[in-house]
Amino acid sequence: MLHSSGGRPPNPRGLLIAEVAQATQRLADAGVPSPRFDAEELAAYVHGVKRGELHMVPDTDFDARYWEAVSRREAREPLQHITGRAFFRYLELQVGPGVFVPRPETESVAGWAIEAVRAMDVAEPLIVDLCTGSGAIALALAQEVPRSRVHAVELDEGAYGWAAKNVEGSRVTLHHGDALTALPELDGQVDLVVSNPPYIPLTEWEYVAPEARDHDPQLALFSGEDGLSTIRGLERTAHRLLRPGGLVVIEHADTQGGQVPWIFTEDRGWADAADHPDLNNRPRFATARREVP
Structure with missing residues (x-):
């Protein structure tokens, strides 16, 4: 008016x-x-x-x-679906129906991964982003670690389409496939594996914000009765992909901080498993190092 x-x-x-x-x-x-x-x-x-x-x-x-x-x-349609854009660290991404909208808390995950790769004594670090969604984490790593070689994997067809738009013209290599079986050709060579996987328990469906529950892909949200099914699978994938001494970084719910590091145990070939807070000081992601024989 x-x-x-x-x-x-x-x-x-x-x-x-x-x-x-x-x-x-x-x-x-x-x-x-x-x-x-x-x-x-x-x-x-x-x-x-x-x-x-x-x-x-x-x-x-x-x-x-x-x-x-x-x-x-x-x-309660997501703001980013209306504007068609989402901001993530230094990026402006194209988003819309069919792709998980990147959240501010995931910037802490990407930030830790970027600093960890920068600290590695590797000329051209090899990075894999599993469950990439819009491509946010992969693109942030490619942008902020200029000599990195970044591969991103997405299973959902709709999300893959959005990721393809976002990575076009970048140094990110996008793969359409299952994160749990992805990239066998890179086994034992990867310096860092990062993921923001689905981690919401199926039992908590009714408590999820409408913006996510009604608009984000279900595949990007829910993962078994306790929310940890995909993370358990990614633990094996990360161990397969990483070189000895390589790092894994996985986001989780703030209520899962006491559980996720225990998935990356010494008897499964891991060392230095730890949890980390986001900017609101809530447990947000776990990291571990593949054990060096």
């Missing part, structure tokens, strides 16, 4: 600020976790500016399509 200025010069801030405030209240009432941010991000998207430039949009340029976007978010 456009408001008349009553013959006064357009106020470059007044209208949009009022509309964003109204949208923020609507999103808050709908249970959206970050209503102000989402209201501003939608306004920026619709008006073709950055969030920090919203004050530059004059009253006369207000686009009524904003309310269509707000209604979609109000119905």
